[in-house]
Amino acid sequence: MSAVMNETAQGGKSAEKIALENNKLHKRLCRLVGQAIGDFNMIEDGDKVMVCLSGGKDSYALLDILMTLRERAPIHFDIVAVNLDQKQPNFPAEVLPAYLTELGIAFHIENQDTYSIVKRLIPEGKTTCSLCSRLRRGILYRVADELGATKIALGHHRDDILETFFLNMFFGGKLKGMPAKLVSDDGKHVVIRPMAYVKEADTARYAEVKGFPIIPCDLCGSQENLQRKQIKAMLREWEKKHPGRVENIYSSLSTVVPSHLMDRALFDFVNVKADGVPNPLGDIAFDEEPCATPTTMPGTIPLQSF
Numbered sequence: 001m002s003a004v005m006n007e008t009a010q011g012g013k014s015a016e017k018i019a020l021e022n023n024k025l026h027k028r029l030c031r032l033v034g035q036a037i038g039d040f041n042m043i044e045d046g047d048k049v050m051v052c053l054s055g056g057k058d059s060y061a062l063l064d065i066l067m068t069l070r071e072r073a074p075i076h077f078d079i080v081a082v083n084l085d086q087k088q089p090n091f092p093a094e095v096l097p098a099y100l101t102e103l104g105i106a107f108h109i110e111n112q113d114t115y116s117i118v119k120r121l122i123p124e125g126k127t128t129c130s131l132c133s134r135l136r137r138g139i140l141y142r143v144a145d146e147l148g149a150t151k152i153a154l155g156h157h158r159d160d161i162l163e164t165f166f167l168n169m170f171f172g173g174k175l176k177g178m179p180a181k182l183v184s185d186d187g188k189h190v191v192i193r194p195m196a197y198v199k200e201a202d203t204a205r206y207a208e209v210k211g212f213p214i215i216p217c218d219l220c221g222s223q224e225n226l227q228r229k230q231i232k233a234m235l236r237e238w239e240k241k242h243p244g245r246v247e248n249i250y251s252s253l254s255t256v257v258p259s260h261l262m263d264r265a266l267f268d269f270v271n272v273k274a275d276g277v278p279n280p281l282g283d284i285a286f287d288e289e290p291c292a293t294p295t296t297m298p299g300t301i302p303l304q305s306f
């Protein structure tokens with residue numbers, strides 16, 4: 001680790017203990033990113049991976065871990081870091097080029113004044129993020145073409161995925177998260193999220209340990225989305241009060257049972273027929289609980305079960 005936090009910042013832990021924890025954190029990040037890459041076949045031999053670097057903790061962590069994994073990987077792939085300078089007021093344009101030059105990694109800074117476009121088109125007080133993101137996406141796809149990148153890597157982590165999942169459910173009426181791998185909406189690129197298994201708390205800690213030169217994310221003057229803020233707070237509360245709950249929700253995203261949901265496009269409910277074959281893994285989830293411990297009249301389900 002390049003920067004070991006001092007003892008006071010770490011609650012009086014010894015330097016060895018801190019170094020050990022930092023080392024474990026680095027190993028955990030490498031393991032989880034490697035696992036996500038493998039599970040979703042994110043990176044293949046000969047790929048050129050364009051890592052989108054915003055100057056936030058997550059994209060720095062992504063680039064850093066991908067560079068480590070590239071050294072160890074049995075396949076060959078190239079990395080090019082790309083930052084889009086959107087010309088927000090007070091954007092410290094020298095920070096990323098200096099960092100990337102010192103790192104010795106290929107990089108490209110794309111200068112596009114999307115800030116002025118957004119300010120011109122969106123009335124004062126209205127949220128600017130959706131137009132801003134749309135413009136950014138289009139520019140990044142064009143840059144990926146120009147650089148010959150075969151994959152576009154984004155720094156979203158487990159918590160971003162969970163928040164998006166609840167946002168879509170609570171406010172959009174959809175069971176939909178943020179995919180670990182997808183085809184871009186122009187149909188031309190494969191976008192990957194190698195940090196999909198990583199907790200935000202780990203990227204925050206890693207950024208501290210490594211001393212990444214973080215660029216503030218509120219330079220555009222936009223407020224954080226209020227709904228996302230609420231979801232974040234809800235998940236934080238659950239994590240504190242009900243350890244394991246958030247983990248379980250996250251695993252449920254990769255253990256989907258379409259026959260036990262209500263989407264007729266995913267499961268052919270119309271043609272469900274009894275076939276006379278017993279299925280021990282059929283509809284048994286939680287059935288036994290109210291029946292096994294009858295506390296009320298037979299046939300009724302105790303209120304406390306709800």
Ligand code: SF4
Binds near residue numbers: 128129
């Ligand atoms: S926070 Fe600012 S820079 Fe980020 S998407 Fe929204 S408008 Fe764009």
